[in-house]
Amino acid sequence: MKAAAQALAALLPVLATVLMVLYGFSATTARGEGARRFFLVLLLALHGALLACTWNLGGVFPLAHPAWILSGVAGALLLLYAITELTTRSAAGGAVAAGLALLLQTASAMVWPAVLPEVARQSSPFFAPHAIGLVFGVAALLLSGAYGLLWLLLWRSLRHGRFGLVFRMVPDLPGLTRMNRRAALFGFIATGIGLNTGIWWAHDAGRQFSYLNPEVLTMVVVWVLFGLLAFAGRLRFMSERRAAWSSALAAALALLALLFAVLPGGIPHGAE
Amino acid sequence: MAGASEIMLVGVSHAGTALAQRERCAVAATALSARCHELRAHTGARECCVISTCNRTEILLAGAPAGAPVLLREKMFDGIEGVHEYTGMEALFHLYRVSAGLESQVLGETQILAQLREAAASARTAGTLGEALAAALEGADKAGRRVRAETAIGEGTLSVARAAIQLALKVTGELSGRQAMVIGCGATGRLAARCLEEAGARKILCVNRTRSSAEELASEMCGTAHTLEELPGLLARADVVVVAVEAPEPVLRAAHFEHFPRRQHPLVLLDISVPRGVDPALREQRDLFLADMDDLETIVRGHRRGRRKAAEDAALILVAEVGKFEQRQALAVLKPRVVALVRRFEEVRAETLSTEAGRGDSARFSEMLTQRLLDEALQALRGGVREEGPGEDLLARYKSHIGES
Numbered sequence: 269m270k271a272a273a274q275a276l277a278a279l280l281p282v283l284a285t286v287l288m289v290l291y292g293f294s295a296t297t298a299r300g301e302g303a304r305r306f307f308l309v310l311l312l313a314l315h316g317a318l319l320a321c322t323w324n325l326g327g328v329f330p331l332a333h334p335a336w337i338l339s340g341v342a343g344a345l346l347l348l349y350a351i352t353e354l355t356t357r358s359a360a361g362g363a364v365a366a367g368l369a370l371l372l373q374t375a376s377a378m379v380w381p382a383v384l385p386e387v388a389r390q391s392s393p394f395f396a397p398h399a400i401g402l403v404f405g406v407a408a409l410l411l412s413g414a415y416g417l418l419w420l421l422l423w424r425s426l427r428h429g430r431f432g433l434v435f436r437m438v439p440d441l442p443g444l445t446r447m448n449r450r451a452a453l454f455g456f457i458a459t460g461i462g463l464n465t466g467i468w469w470a471h472d473a474g475r476q477f478s479y480l481n482p483e484v485l486t487m488v489v490v491w492v493l494f495g496l497l498a499f500a501g502r503l504r505f506m507s508e509r510r511a512a513w514s515s516a517l518a519a520a521l522a523l524l525a526l527l528f529a530v531l532p533g534g535i536p537h538g539a540e
Numbered sequence: 541m542a543g544a545s546e547i548m549l550v551g552v553s554h555a556g557t558a559l560a561q562r563e564r565c566a567v568a569a570t571a572l573s574a575r576c577h578e579l580r581a582h583t584g585a586r587e588c589c590v591i592s593t594c595n596r597t598e599i600l601l602a603g604a605p606a607g608a609p610v611l612l613r614e615k616m617f618d619g620i621e622g623v624h625e626y627t628g629m630e631a632l633f634h635l636y637r638v639s640a641g642l643e644s645q646v647l648g649e650t651q652i653l654a655q656l657r658e659a660a661a662s663a664r665t666a667g668t669l670g671e672a673l674a675a676a677l678e679g680a681d682k683a684g685r686r687v688r689a690e691t692a693i694g695e696g697t698l699s700v701a702r703a704a705i706q707l708a709l710k711v712t713g714e715l716s717g718r719q720a721m722v723i724g725c726g727a728t729g730r731l732a733a734r735c736l737e738e739a740g741a742r743k744i745l746c747v748n749r750t751r752s753s754a755e756e757l758a759s760e761m762c763g764t765a766h767t768l769e770e771l772p773g774l775l776a777r778a779d780v781v782v783v784a785v786e787a788p789e790p791v792l793r794a795a796h797f798e799h800f801p802r803r804q805h806p807l808v809l810l811d812i813s814v815p816r817g818v819d820p821a822l823r824e825q826r827d828l829f830l831a832d833m834d835d836l837e838t839i840v841r842g843h844r845r846g847r848r849k850a851a852e853d854a855a856l857i858l859v860a861e862v863g864k865f866e867q868r869q870a871l872a873v874l875k876p877r878v879v880a881l882v883r884r885f886e887e888v889r890a891e892t893l894s895t896e897a898g899r900g901d902s903a904r905f906s907e908m909l910t911q912r913l914l915d916e917a918l919q920a921l922r923g924g925v926r927e928e929g930p931g932e933d934l935l936a937r938y939k940s941h942i943g944e945s
Contacts, residue, residue: 423806426711426829431838435710442713442805507804507827 273321276314277339277373277380283311284342284370291362304362308350311369315343337403337529338376342369344407348454352411352447360439360447364414394469401462402487406522408455409494413519415448419512445508448515452497459491483528486521493518544866547676549624549631550612551591551598554645556622559834563815565616567592568786569726572662580668582615583608587670589663589677591638593655594728594814594833595645600635602672632865633941635676636858639684641693642851645837646703648693651731653684675868683861690857693850703836704810705735708780711808711829716740721778723747723771723792724785725757728812732782733761745774749785776801780808783817792818797825812836859938878918885914 287307290300322336349365352358418438425434438444466484479485497515500506506514552562567575572590579599580588586603599612609625617623626634634643639656641648660677663669669677687693705715712718720741722733725748733744744763747770748754754765766774768791775781775796785791792809811818811832823830889910 422710423829426707426831427823429831429835429838431835435839440710440713501804504802504804507802508806509827 269321269325273318273325274380276318276321277335277377280311280314280318280339280342281370281373281377283307283314284366284373287311288363288366288370291359291366301359304359308346308353311346312343312350315339315346319343333381334529335376335380337399337526338372338379340399340403341407341410341526342372342376344404345369345372345410348404348408348411348451352450356443356447358439358443358447360437360444361411361414361418364418365411368410368414392469392472394465394472398462398465398469401458401460401465403462405455405457405459405462405491406526408451408458409490409515409522410519412448412451412455412494412497412515413522415444415451416512416515416519419444419448419508420516423509423512441508445511448511449498449500452494452500452515456491456494456498459487459494463487463491483525486525486528490518490521490525493521544632544676544862544869545628546602546604546672547631547635548601548604548609548627549598549634550601550609550617551596552617552620552623553596553598553643554833554837555643556624557620559814559816559832561620561622562595562597565597565620566814567597569658569662572659573666576663576666576668579612579615580666583611587663587673588666588668589659589673591656591659593652594812596638596643598638600631600673600676602670602676629862629937630941632676632862633858633938635680636683636862637942639680640687640854640858641684642687642854642858645833647851648688650688651728653681654727656681656684675865679861679865679868683858686861687854687857691850691853693854703839704732704782704812704831705739705780707831707836707839708782708808708810709739711806712779714740715780716742718779719743719745719777721745721747721774721781722757723768723781723783723817724813725753726784726786729782729784730757730760732784732810732812733757733763736780736782737761741780745778747771747774772796775807778807779805781810783809783811783813785813785817787813787817788815790817790819792822794819794821794825797822797828800825803827855938855942856935859935862938863934882914882918885917889914 287304290304290307318339345365346369349362353362418434419441421434422438422441422444425431463484479488493514496503496506497511497518500508500511552565554562567590569592572592575590576588579585579590580601583601584605585601585608587601589600591598591600597616599616601608601612613623624634637643638652641650641652644652656677660669660674663673709715715736718741720736722729722736722744725733725746729746729748733746736744742762744758744761745766746754746758746761746763747766747768748757749768751765751767754767757763758765771792781792783792792811806827806829809818809822809828809830811830814833816832818830818832820830820832822828889907
């Protein structure tokens with residue numbers, strides 16, 4: 269089981285690379301689309317298998333180690349992207365989502381524990397929703413950031429009269445805005461659940477809790493930013509361009525928060 | 541009449557000259573006739589026709605002295621870069637390619653046919669269209685229509701207005717529920733309004749210098765009519781603005797956007813006017829997307845690549861049509877000689893018959909014989925001319941003209 273988990277952790281970045289190449293360069297034919305779908309589903313299935321392996325190995329909810337958190341965010345990001353592609357029938361951002369998954373999965377493989385860590389059993393019922401909420405929240409926020417980045421790239425291409433690859437492959441600006449808002453709304457809700465259950469979990473465990481903790485503070489800022497983004501359509505001052513900038517910025521902050529959470533010694537409430 | 545050899549063409553187009561320079565030598569539709577007259581007098585040519593569209597300004601001359609191109613350059617294209625000059629068969633090839641839409645920004649677009657007809661009509665009104673140019677333009681028109689009917693070049697093609705609206709859709713998404721505006725209610729403005737309507741825009745704001753033209757278009761499009769004075773208030777309501785005016789100065793300037801309200805969606809300004817109808821400085825304005833004719837050039841490049849095969853098919857048609865033009869011209873040159881020859885044969889026949897008169901069957905035989913000889917001679921003469929049709933040589937010259945080996 270341990271060997272299987274390690275093999276999967278090593279295989280996932282390779283498959284994520286293939287997926288990224290397929291989204292970035294394969295033709296927009298039925299065959300190309302079929303290949304992309306196949307690899308996306310395969311990656312999701314393997315992520316599920318890895319989750320089951322680590323759960324089975326540790327006997328605890330498998331998000332209590334940096335490697336598992338990173339892998340979980342990668343899997344959640346691909347799942348959210350797959351749902352977005354299915355509902356909007358647009359493969360926009362596929363290459364970016366696969367690229368982010370590759371980045372996260374590679375980082376996860378790099379810190380994958382050779383020896384199973386000693387993980388304290390989380391008896392609090394708040395831990396699982398807290399971890400799942402934040403993993404999906406961060407994944408959604410990263411996806412939202414990817415859409416924001418694509419919006420800015422397309423806008424820049426249009427303004428500078430460059431009608432090349434970005435112009436041909438990226439859908440229209442309102443389409444990107446819609447997908448961005450959906451991802452931001454989902455991220456806002458999931459992060460909200462994650463943050464609030466985290467507070468209850470801390471109280472439940474009888475531990476000190478501070479908003480000044482860097483990862484908590486960053487995540488709260490990101491949560492507020494994505495709240496604004498999710499309801500940007502009703503906010504007069506939040507133009508589509510500002511929303512795109514904000515989501516890119518907030519995604520960068522979400523990555524930073526994730527980094528705080530997985531840095532050595534920076535697992536304040538994951539494995540204490 | 542001396543065929544293609546006496547035709548020459550001097551001009552500029554989107555292929556070699558930037559918009560800022562093209563707009564300096566553009567000729568308004570209302571001034572075409574006067575310009576034809578003026579240029580014919582200036583160059584000493586027998587015939588003159590001015591073609592001026594968004595993408596090109598070209599002067600066709602026939603029977604012009606050798607120094608005419610230099611005079612034309614000085615008069616029309618002084619200081620302009622990328623001026624092209626063709627004579628004889630090269631000029632004819634170019635004209636036919638223009639008519640077929642092979643030289644257009646949007647490959648195979650159909651507007652150019654109407655624009656060439658308009659140019660011919662203006663030259664005719666000015667009295668500067670003679671037999672040579674009329675035949676060349678008529679041949680080009682026929683070739684253009686054949687190319688569109690017999691090749692895939694016209695399938696799904698875009699006019700400049702349609703390409704501009706496709707670009708707008710990239711910024712606005714669907715046009716339904718968006719407020720569109722057309723400034724300039726001439727032929728291009730009308731086409732733009734139709735494209736906007738096809739793309740889903742409802743209740744188009746039609747703006748024109750004169751209210752009557754705006755009202756006419758508004759009634760066709762179920763829109764509302766406005767004059768240029770109302771622009772500042774209208775701009776705040778619009779999501780997409782197509783500017784298709786014929787004016788020496790931009791009709792939309794930075795001043796129009798000084799107190800522009802903050803908006804969620806970027807405003808799209810599509811300037812399909814030559815000279816430009818929107819101040820280029822507006823490109824720097826935030827939350828505003830401005831595209832002009834030069835931008836469209838880049839968009840249609842991919843479209844053009846996809847139509848390379850159709851362009852190859854079109855080449856064969858164009859070569860055949862140029863060959864036919866040459867045949868017609870050759871026949872026209874031979875016509876007086878043929879008439880004289882027929883007359884002479886008739887004389888000879890009558891003479892022979894008179895000498896053979898009263899010889900019974902022999903006379904009948906002579907009549908038949910001479911008639912047959914006459915027919916044979918004429919047949920051979922006509923056939924000989926036809927055989928000089930388009931061949932390998934003409935195709936090679938065409939390929940050389942377009943820069944293919």
